[in-house]
Amino acid sequence: MSEITWEPLIQEFLDGLLAGDYDRASTISRKTMQQGATPAEFFLECITPALVEVGNRFETLEICLPEMVIAAEIVRKINDEIVQPLLLEDRGAGGSFRPLGKVVLATIQGDLHDIGKNMVALLLKVNGFEVVDLGINVPPAVIIDRAREEQADIIGMSSLLTTCLPYMKDMVDQLKAGGLRESFAVIIGGAAPTDEFAERIGVDGVGHSAAEAVRMCKAIMGARTTAV
Ligand code: B12
CATH class of the missing domain: 3.40.50.280 (Cobalamin-binding domain)
Incomplete structure (x- = not known):
């Protein structure tokens, strides 16, 4: 596990999601992984709690459905464009292998x-x-x-x-x-x-x-x- 202090990053990422600001959220994603967070770690430690907080704010009516939809769309894009390619790179050389199941x-x-x-x-x-x-x-x-x-x-x-x-x-x-x-x-x-x-x-x-x-x-x- 990397030595990253997650709280401020979660807050910044969340602010990006709630502002509907893809650039802000994706910059945090890239920067954090450049600082040594693995893609899986970033997904678990930052994206997931930020989304849970989006859900909490939806539940308490602080935000409405369109904001939750936009937050989800930003996360989908970050997953597709940043997290997933890095995770697949981590998989290594690939090639033919017998699946575990x-x-x-x-x-x-x-x-x-x-x-x-x-x-x-x-x-x-x-x-x-x-x-x-x-x-x-x-x-x-x-x-x-x-x-x-x-x-x-x-x-x-x-x-x-x-x-x-x-x-x-x-x-x-x-x-x-x-x-x-x-x-x-x-x-x-x-x-x-x-x-x-x-x-x-x-x-x-x-x-x-x-x-x-x-x-x-x-x-x-x-x-x-x-x-x-
Ligand atoms: C983003 C989101 C949406 C997006 C979904 C976009 C998308 N493509 O997925 C949109 C805006 C479309 C949406 C719609 C709705 N949503 Co919504 N949504 C969320 C939110 C904020 C985040 C969900 C998420 O992605 N979490 C992050 C991921 C990483 O976590 P996860 O899904 O739990 O997955 C992890 C683990 O659970 C596990 N896992 C997942 N699947 C599996 C399967 C297996 C086999 C295993 C082992 C593990 C595993 O591994 C995952 C990765 O670590 C949650 C809040 C929350 N607390 O979850 C509300 C939430 C789930 N939504 C909620 C609601 C009410 C709705 C709507 C009904 C709102 C409405 N009035 O229309 C609709 C329902 C639409 C429908 N029919 O499905 C409620 C559900 C309440 C309930 N108890 O049922 C929540 C909890 C918000 C809230 N607090 O009120 N939503």
Whole structure:
């Protein structure tokens, strides 16, 4: 971990987001990574808390939906143009490699949030997984069909809206009803699902960061390899 004091940077980055100022936010991003922060660290330590604060201000009506939309758009652009290319560079020479496992990933039905899900997809790829990203607002049946088609090892579902949690349960119930529960490991994440919810619906893991997603997937595949 780099020796960076994050609080002032988060505040500056947040100010950029709330002012709808891409240049300001992207300059902070570039500068911080030049000072030694890794892209993953910058995403976790600066982008994520700034977005949580944007959400808090939306919840308390200090800002309105258009401001949240603009903040999200700036973050999407910074991720695409700065964070992602640097993360992929970190991956090294690349070339042909045998993936650690195949993950079918989706934001669940009803939910359009994808900044966190996209980071999960990226970090899994950087860590050697093959990822089939189905995007946002994906119905449970579509996830299951694709997981079967792709012969996936793991299904990952993301949700930031508590109103969409029932669709996660529905996906697991559909797997059980189809006799497929043992065919895939299922992990969930995003801001909405709690540990208690995960236990109740019977998934293999719940995570609240992209790093946790990677750890869980590695543990699942490791467990499978040793079991063979
Ligand atoms: C940006 C944002 C938006 C953007 C989304 C843009 C986009 N392309 O994603 C826009 C403006 C479109 C939006 C819309 C809405 N939003 Co919104 N949004 C947010 C905000 C501010 C940030 C979300 C975010 O990107 N966080 C940063 C990322 C990095 O974190 P993350 O998603 O949690 O992901 C990390 C982990 O959770 C984990 N993870 C994620 N997925 C997975 C999956 C697996 C398998 C694993 C293991 C881990 C994992 O790893 C990720 C990376 O570390 C949050 C505030 C908050 N506290 O989250 C509100 C928030 C989620 N939104 C909220 C609401 C209410 C809405 C709207 C209903 C508003 C409205 N009135 O229209 C709509 C819903 C639209 C829809 N149907 O989905 C509420 C939800 C409340 C609730 N309890 O349900 C929140 C919490 C704001 C608030 N405090 O009120 N939103």
